Amino acid sequence: MEEKVIEESKQGTSMVLETKKENQKKLFIESYGCQMNFADSEVVASILANEGYNTTQVLEEADLVLVNTCSIRDKAEVTVRKRLQMYNAVKRDINPKMKVGVLGCMAERLKEKFLDEEKIVDMVVGPDAYKDIPNLLKEVEDGRDAINVILSREETYADISPVRLSSNGITAFVSITRGCDNMCTFCVVPFTRGRERSREPESIVEEIADLWSKGFKEVTLLGQNVDSYLWYGGGLKKDFEKASEMQKATSVDFAQLLDRCATQFPKMRFRFSTSNPQDMHIEVIEVMAKHHNICNYIHLPVQSGSTRILKEMNRQHTREEYMTLVDNIYRIIPDITLSQDIIAGFPTETEEDHQDTLSLLEYVRYDFGFMFSYSERPGTLAARKMEDDVPEEVKKRRLNEIIEVQQRIALERTKRFIGQTVEVLVEKDSKRSDKQWSGRNSQSTVVVFPKENYKPGDFVMVKISDCTSGTLIGEAVGYSEIMN
Ligand code: 5AD
Numbered sequence: 001m002e003e004k005v006i007e008e009s010k011q012g013t014s015m016v017l018e019t020k021k022e023n024q025k026k027l028f029i030e031s032y033g034c035q036m037n038f039a040d041s042e043v044v045a046s047i048l049a050n051e052g053y054n055t056t057q058v059l060e061e062a063d064l065v066l067v068n069t070c071s072i073r074d075k076a077e078v079t080v081r082k083r084l085q086m087y088n089a090v091k092r093d094i095n096p097k098m099k100v101g102v103l104g105c106m107a108e109r110l111k112e113k114f115l116d117e118e119k120i121v122d123m124v125v126g127p128d129a130y131k132d133i134p135n136l137l138k139e140v141e142d143g144r145d146a147i148n149v150i151l152s153r154e155e156t157y158a159d160i161s162p163v164r165l166s167s168n169g170i171t172a173f174v175s176i177t178r179g180c181d182n183m184c185t186f187c188v189v190p191f192t193r194g195r196e197r198s199r200e201p202e203s204i205v206e207e208i209a210d211l212w213s214k215g216f217k218e219v220t221l222l223g224q225n226v227d228s229y230l231w232y233g234g235g236l237k238k239d240f241e242k243a244s245e246m247q248k249a250t251s252v253d254f255a256q257l258l259d260r261c262a263t264q265f266p267k268m269r270f271r272f273s274t275s276n277p278q279d280m281h282i283e284v285i286e287v288m289a290k291h292h293n294i295c296n297y298i299h300l301p302v303q304s305g306s307t308r309i310l311k312e313m314n315r316q317h318t319r320e321e322y323m324t325l326v327d328n329i330y331r332i333i334p335d336i337t338l339s340q341d342i343i344a345g346f347p348t349e350t351e352e353d354h355q356d357t358l359s360l361l362e363y364v365r366y367d368f369g370f371m372f373s374y375s376e377r378p379g380t381l382a383a384r385k386m387e388d389d390v391p392e393e394v395k396k397r398r399l400n401e402i403i404e405v406q407q408r409i410a411l412e413r414t415k416r417f418i419g420q421t422v423e424v425l426v427e428k429d430s431k432r433s434d435k436q437w438s439g440r441n442s443q444s445t446v447v448v449f450p451k452e453n454y455k456p457g458d459f460v461m462v463k464i465s466d467c468t469s470g471t472l473i474g475e476a477v478g479y480s481e482i483m484n
């Protein structure tokens, strides 16, 4: 099972939506976990905007506090539990009328526990039940606990146009699939987010057209496993075999969807996340190579470099197959950037398996990565069948060794841009100085350069003169052709 990147700096961000004058009630919504969760919070805020709620960043004045939660590792759940205690302290001491709701992956995993045993929340809503929130709120108003954690076979929220919370107005996320069928043995997501289903292409294209008309310049197509996207008129991915001949003949896969988006919006830049090696096909790489406006970047989690561990993880590919995929990607798009997710200390992992992971890093030469030590998740196959037998200090040491190798390679990889002129989409002020813009190149590396007369939303050609391990430093040499 794949996940989108979890950005530490964004965890717990509370989000604000422009005010609707007639709305009287105040919603405080906070998100944890992956980009998918952040995108879902935008769907929820959109539903609640029609129920009289404006968002606020002041917790104490909120009528409704929602926390969109993540279950991927134990640490994520611990953080959310602490936040819930905080909300409850505010409710007890400052704002007794405040209602608290749990959304997302923990809602599904812990269900009644929040309501019955711990009595810390008023409402529990799973990832497929957000449209039921208006009804659930009525239950809460009547003094009843409200819960809906039913997972759906169809729900993709295709008919809801999400409001963009704390957006820079330039880059946005658009969900294309929900759920995951891969059943990696370490991963809780198939249980929290259910079976894989794809969203209708028309509604995806409409959402992108709307973003374009509002001035957005970059869209990231989101899903737990985007390469597995398959539209054949609705229904679960696993039921495709049962589809009619007509449905099969007119089906749309990820390569086709990507091709359509890039063709129809030639001046919009496209990214996607996350790719699962076993579902990433050469057609997708070819479509990427064909379109200038599809970024040369693939997040391609590998989890381990050992074929034996990959098998224990149920990853459906060997080390060698992954290497062949990487060879093909570099052959078709030599200038591409790859990033990884890796788990250190999966059950039964030996020193030799760990060495295989280190040597895979050297082989692939990822530009960056997201590395974790194994955290057993209740209900997963690994938790049921395998003992969490790698000692914590060994996990930690292996993780540090992986991070060290990755950081060295990252710096080497980033240096390759020095002397090159790269196309940058300007997003915002640089963190260090308000005299510099910050944006990203096609490979998703952050680039900073003096502002001159450029503005956010411009595509600018920047000549790179220096770098740190994660940031390129340069000077603008003019607009990109994409601006013509
Ligand atoms: N323990 C540690 N890391 C995990 N991930 C998923 N499940 C676990 C777990 N049980 C990591 C994977 C995934 C990323 C989002 O989180 O590397 O790709």
Ligand code: SF4
Pocket: 003, 004, 006, 032, 033, 034, 035, 036, 037, 069, 070, 071, 072, 104, 105, 188, 189, 192, 193
């Ligand atoms: Fe996203 Fe849920 Fe996975 Fe967390 S557990 S990363 S919120 S899908």
